[in-house]
Amino acid sequence: MLDEYPKKRDFVREYLSYLQVxxxxxxxxxxxxxxxxxxxxxxxxxxxxxxxxxxxxDLREWLIDxxxxxxxxxxxxxxxxxxxxxxxxxxxxxxxxxxxxANLDAPQKGSYLxxxxxxxxxxSLLEVxxxxxxxxxxxxxxxxxxxxxxxxVSEAVDLKMSDVDIDTGILTCKGKGSKxxxxxxxxxxxxxxxxxxxxxxxxxxxxxxxxFVGGSGRPINRQVIFILVKEYAGRIGLQDVSPHTLRHSFxxxxxxxxADIRSVQQMLGHADxxxxxxxxxxxxxxxxxxxxxFHPRAHQKSNxxxxxxxx
Numbered sequence: 001m002l003d004e005y006p007k008k009r010d011f012v013r014e015y016l017s018y019l020q021v022x023x024x025x026x027x028x029x030x031x032x033x034x035x036x037x038x039x040x041x042x043x044x045x046x047x048x049x050x051x052x053x054x055x056x057x058d059l060r061e062w063l064i065d066x067x068x069x070x071x072x073x074x075x076x077x078x079x080x081x082x083x084x085x086x087x088x089x090x091x092x093x094x095x096x097x098x099x100x101x102a103n104l105d106a107p108q109k110g111s112y113l114x115x116x117x118x119x120x121x122x123x124s125l126l127e128v129x130x131x132x133x134x135x136x137x138x139x140x141x142x143x144x145x146x147x148x149x150x151x152x153v154s155e156a157v158d159l160k161m162s163d164v165d166i167d168t169g170i171l172t173c174k175g176k177g178s179k180x181x182x183x184x185x186x187x188x189x190x191x192x193x194x195x196x197x198x199x200x201x202x203x204x205x206x207x208x209x210x211x212f213v214g215g216s217g218r219p220i221n222r223q224v225i226f227i228l229v230k231e232y233a234g235r236i237g238l239q240d241v242s243p244h245t246l247r248h249s250f251x252x253x254x255x256x257x258x259a260d261i262r263s264v265q266q267m268l269g270h271a272d273x274x275x276x277x278x279x280x281x282x283x284x285x286x287x288x289x290x291x292x293x294f295h296p297r298a299h300q301k302s303n304x305x306x307x308x309x310x311x
């Protein structure tokens with residue numbers, strides 16, 4: 001995927017030079033933009049993305065990942081401004097044809113909460129792959145594991161055979177900062193993993209220890225998972241669904257069902273609990289929307305009757 005884009009030119013540096021020399025932006029402002037874009041570069045590199053290939057959904061995921069840094073609203077707006085300016089610069093110079101930040105709104109308080117699916121939509125999504133085929137069976141196992149364990153897409157790609165303990169129903173994965181964590185696997189995911197691994201072991205061309213492989217026997221990459229999730233979601237009319245949506249759904253459903261937030265933090269591999277707490281905001285918002293929609297007195301105004309006292 002990365003080979004499709006130029007690697008030699010430092011577009012960030014070119015943009016910063018443009019801001020300083022041609023736009024006459026103050027030194028402090030240029031340095032702030034440089035820090036913002038450096039964060040984006042670091043995130044893109046960790047996720048095997050090229051800056052020129054990022055989509056609007058990718059940028060939203062990045063902003064969500066920044067939630068744990070407790071950034072001020074002004075800092076978030078400055079980041080949006082940096083993104084808009086950078087990608088407008090790239091588009092004007094002909095390096096990209098579409099600006100992924102064009103419709104990215106500056107965040108208001110409480111915005112950029114992660115997208116998640118309700119439990120019915122998750123169940124529908126899991127049923128889409130044609131499990132009578134080898135690829136369909138693999139894809140079902142991938143979807144099941146993403147939702148059952150809340151894995152990042154890079155963690156699913158890097159998952160090794162030795163990381164999966166089918167007997168105990170425990171999965172070990174290496175997350176950000178090479179930190180290892182153990183996550184329970186639900187019974188449904190275990191069964192689909194068993195079915196998939198049975199076929200995988202029968203393949204004669206597999207020379208890798210990675211759990212998920214393609215038809216050639218080689219490990220799949222993160223783009224394969226992004227594409228399959230989007231394709232299956234599109235078949236049942238779900239939009240803007242990515243592998244991270246299943247991770248968000250995993251966490252949100254746990255919180256909605258009163259899971260201990262510290263346990264959710266551990267299963268997600270968050271270093272800071274403030275990152276996990278964003279899911280409590282989601283459930284609060286969901287509860288408020290449900291209340292407003294269904295409670296008979298949610299929109300009923302006071303009738304003006306004053307409290308009466310008795311002698």
